[in-house]
Amino acid sequence: MRMKTYRAATSTAAFAKVRSELGDEAVILSNKTVTENGCKCCEIVAAVESDPQPRRPQRDTRDGVVDAALRDSVGWQREWSQIKGQILALMKPQMDPTRLSSKQRIALEYLEREEVDERVLTHVYCTMRETRDLPVMGALDPLLKATPFRAGTWTNRFHAFAGPGGAGKTSSLVRLALRMKKEQPGMRLCLATADGGRGKGRLILKHYAELSGLAFREIITKDDFALLRDEARQFDMILIDLPGLSGRTTLEEWSRLYGLHECPDLSIHLVLNPYYSKGQFERFVDKYKSEQLASVIWTKLDEACTFGAILNMAFAGGLPVSALSYGPGLKNSISPATEEMIWRLMFMRRLPDGTTQP
Ligand SMILES: Nc1nc2c(ncn2[C@@H]2O[C@H](COP(=O)(O)OP(=O)(O)OP(=O)(O)O)[C@@H](O)[C@H]2O)c(=O)[nH]1
Ligand SMILES: [Mg+2]
Structure with missing residues (x-):
């Protein structure tokens, strides 16, 4: 057995290192927060049974590349589709x-x-x-069902925002939090980021939490999430910003890494844009499947010219839609979803703010 220790700013980054060096078969032996040069970081100890399989020789002739692609790509999923x-x-x-x-x-x-x-x-x-x-x-x-994202509709305390990179996770989270705080000033909200690897999202969340008097927490490893669970009672709702998952990492793997999968009080909301291709949607459905998935948040509706994806996704995944986002700004650009809003979008191309898409 080969064992190795990896350190990185977040569990996501450390796990990516494990994957690239030890491959998919690597087993995580420990995953904890440590302090290095005064900064908190993640340390993962991982092991593999034997040395990773040598990579197959490059097939860099034109015919070789085509042959290899045909051989590798016709998996059962493709056949089934x-x-x-x-x-x-x-x-x-x-x-x-x-x-x-x-x-x-x-x-x-x-x-x-x-x-x-x-x-x-x-x-x-x-x-x-x-x-x-x-x-x-x-x-x-x-x-098609809608379960609007607002205080009182969702009973779980933890809400994580997952989805592809750049889909609008951080902005949706901030806008929904500010909206709920405005509607219910006494609401005890906590904004947490598990996206420490990318400075921008973390800073935005921290900034708006400070500005609006909301609590802010960082989740670097599963220890931090366990701490947050311990103090959860002092909040009415905890909104967690997840990173876009790169490569082959799935949401289920990621959730195990941070201990989210053990939290019965957690709903995950999948943030998507309606203009991905059909194949891309199938890929995302596979990558982000999870028993904790509770709704879809549709963003960038103002940039889309068709909205059939909303119905396709509802039919394929059976998930309700919880919010609709239709602008890059922070104000008046997200609405807790209703079924009427979605049908207006689909049949009249009318956004929730009343404007009509060309
Ligand atoms: N036009 C438009 N832009 C949006 C909408 N929602 C988000 N954006 C913009 O999309 C960009 C990415 O948004 P983020 O919230 O950072 O997306 P993210 O999913 O958190 O991105 P990563 O954390 O990098 O994976 C930002 O420039 C947002 O202003 C929307 O509904 N319409
Ligand atoms: Mg983000």
Whole structure:
């Protein structure tokens, strides 16, 4: 067995070092906060059974690269998604529009223009076909739920904001916190960052916490999260800013590293933009899956021209939408989500502030 000690500013950075040197098979033996030159940092001791497998020789001829890509990429996931695609392609000609009322047909065409995917369209078509007079919203309503992010709606004390780099995690967290503080000045809020590796997000959070009289905590390792859990009773809500996860690190791995997975009082909110490609969404769903995932926050709606992704995601993941963000500024740019807001977005391209997207 090979053992090695790694130190870095955060657990995320230390774990990335472990991964790159020891590979996916590495086992974490310990993970704690230590002090180095007067600064807190993370120390991970990791081990692997034997030396990592030597990397396969580079296949740097043109044919070699293509061969390798074909061999490596056709995993079961890709095959399954191809099979699903073929089934849906077979079903499409059987989606006979004349079996729908004209209103139902127009609604379906509209959803298709908004880039709602075949799985959802087929489901909506089948529901509508069963009852010709079914109002359009009768078929759509069950597909999408909103649980607005505001004080009192969510019972858990801990709320973590996860999602791809740059999706709008930190800004959504700050804006929702400031909004709740304004609505309920007596609310005891704590803003915590687990994104210490990237100075900017940490500083923004600290700045707004100080400015608004909110508590601020830093989570560098699982010890810090354990401390926060110990003092949790003094807060009504604790909002945690997570880093965008790079490489192959999944949210589940990351949560284990920081002990978040053991916290029954934690909801994770996935922050996404509606304009990622279909393949990218599938990748994110896989990377950020977690039993603690509780909602999706949609950001950068002001930069999007179609909104079908919101329905696609609700259908695929069954998660409610909790907030909608539609501007880069801090003021009047995020709203706790309601179903009406989402349908207006989808059918009228109207943002929650009343402006209409081109
Ligand atoms: N136009 C627009 N910009 C937004 C919106 N939400 C966030 N932004 C901008 O997007 C950029 C990234 O936002 P952050 O909140 O830092 O994103 P993040 O997910 O925390 O990023 P990392 O921590 O680097 O992974 C900032 O410039 C924000 O002002 C939005 O709804 N609309
Ligand atoms: Mg951030």
